[in-house]
Amino acid sequence: MSKINIFWFRRDLRFSDNTALYYALKENLPVLPIFIFDKSILGKLENKEDARVEYIQNTIAEMNHKLRDKGSKLKTFYSNPIEAFDSLTNEYEIESVFTNRDYEPSAITRDQQVETFLKSKGIKLYTFKDHVIFEKEEIVSGTGSFYKVFTPYSKVWLEKYSKNKPAILNDGLSANNWYQTSHKEVHSLDQIGFKKTEIHIPSESLKEELIKKYDQLRDFPAKDATSRLGIHLRFGTVSIRQLAKKAESINQTFLNELIWRDFYAMILANNPQVVSNAFKPQYDQIPWLRDEEGFQKWCDGTTGYPIVDAGMRQLNQTGFMHNRVRMIVASFLTKHLLIDWRWGEAYFAEKLLDFDLASNNGGWQWAAGTGTDAQPYFRIFNPESQTKKFDPELKYIKKWVPEYGSSNYPKPMVDHKFARQRALNTYKVALANN
Structure with missing residues (x-):
């Protein structure tokens, strides 16, 4: 059995400018992409007509379809992560697992458990920054502590960003070392216990004309004057780096909203309480x-x-x-x-x-x-x-x-x-x- 690497999709449901995916595909081994419909998360959702779950499932299905052209597939699980990785280690000889970091306390605990399990099997877990521009300890005060107030945080954020803009990485679909396997469909909405909804999901495309007037119109709820990109940032169907790059050239107030997002992620990472x-x-x-x-x-x-x-x-x-x-x-x-x-x-x-x-x-x-x-x-x-x-x-x-x-x-x-x-x-x- 030849060795492979695993890429674990989570809050980064895209092929383009995906940090951990980029590094996984740079290795010489074939990469098998996976997604886990985590029972411990889904089980807490009482409403089984949840548009977010439907959106995730639709996105995963679309990504799986795109992998057909590469002769590959996105392997999905409906279980908890340890069970999924136990199954994977029994089926494949795995060198390493690549994934992007999540800063929520429950996600950190999950990842520690997965890392311990993989280590017991002699498998390395590599994690990368992808969900934010600057994470937990990258923007600190002169005394080395995290900022508790947004304005000074944002000033240092902008200074650091202007000096060292993050690179936009290649589209993963251009790589040729995806793991080759016969195509199968991903788990359906029914299989994970959910139903379709009537709720409309806004487009992930950035409406540049709208964003140009963002600072003037964003406070008026009767106007269609906000980006509606929140769900796409939440599940990573758009890249925060690509979005920040566009925002910088279009509207500073909109960029400021992205800085608020980093700020709150930093606060949570440093203060899980x-x-x-x-x-x-x-x-x-x-x-x-x-x-x-x-x-x-x-x-x-x-x-x-x-x-x-x-x-x-x-x-x-x-x-x-x-x-x-x-x-x-x-x-x-x-x-x-x-x-x-x-x-x-x-x-x-x-x-x-x-x-x-x-x-x-x-x-x-x-x-x-x-x-x-x-x-x-x-x-x-x-x-x-x-x-x-x-x-x-x-x-x-x-x-x-x-x-x-x-x-x-x-x-x-x-x-x-x-x-x-x-x-x-x-x-x-x-x-x-x-």
Whole structure:
């Protein structure tokens, strides 16, 4: 049996400019690509009509089809990673496994377990940076510590990026050392226990004309003025390096959003405790209200605050919510309703097509005032003034809340002035006791 190398696809579902794949294909051995539909992850998804899972499966099937021309295939598993690699080591003589790094705590634990297993079989695991431009310890302050505030982080990020732009790597499909094998289909959606959905996945192509005006129009939810590339960055169907290169030449504000993405990934990598705790520990003393009825109104978009309700209904129906509105609804939940940011974060994690743990956690903690570089707790978004500023003609609201202005629309579930003062008092007392 001749030796082969394995390439393990994860959050990098593309052949072009894929770091670990590039290095795997530079070796002299044939490369067998694999993807694992991880039961431990999929089993936690209660909704079996999950558009994200459907998108992953469709993407894997398309990639497998492209490998036909190379006489190869993408081997898929529906199991946990250790079981998959145990099966692979029984079937093939493996020299090394190549993959790109993931910075989520559960992914780090998984990779440590896989590395230990492979080592016991005499197989090396090589990991590479691919999901971000700069990772955990590449952007540090003069004292060598990670940045806790975005602005100085972004300045150092830009300085480093301008001096040493990452190379754009070859398309892996141009290589000739893919492992040759008879073609088989990948696991179907049915085989992994999921169903098709009606949710539309936006294109992965960058709309350059739109991005040119990004800084002027991005805050207006009625306009189609954002990239909608979140899901593609989440699953790596676009390259962050290629995107940053384009953004740099088109719009600095858009590039800044990509820097925020790196920032939150860095924060999570250095502070895995933020998954379940406030970045600023004293904020875990806030006595959140366990208001399940109020939370359900927020989830359903029936709060009586039209900009909030429009955002939640857009999320529920499409898997997307405009970024400006994400801030408004998060502020409303944590400040107006005094409901724990973790409840809102979990709901977004369930619904958002572009759910990314680092960015979702960072955004929610920013809104709640509990995180790094957070919005101060005493700044509380007024939904009415936000509406006047960003949806003055009510186009966004009327699209998602058609009963707005009629007797069928509910009255506000809480008075803004009362809620604002209650939040200020609650935060102030909780923080004074620490």
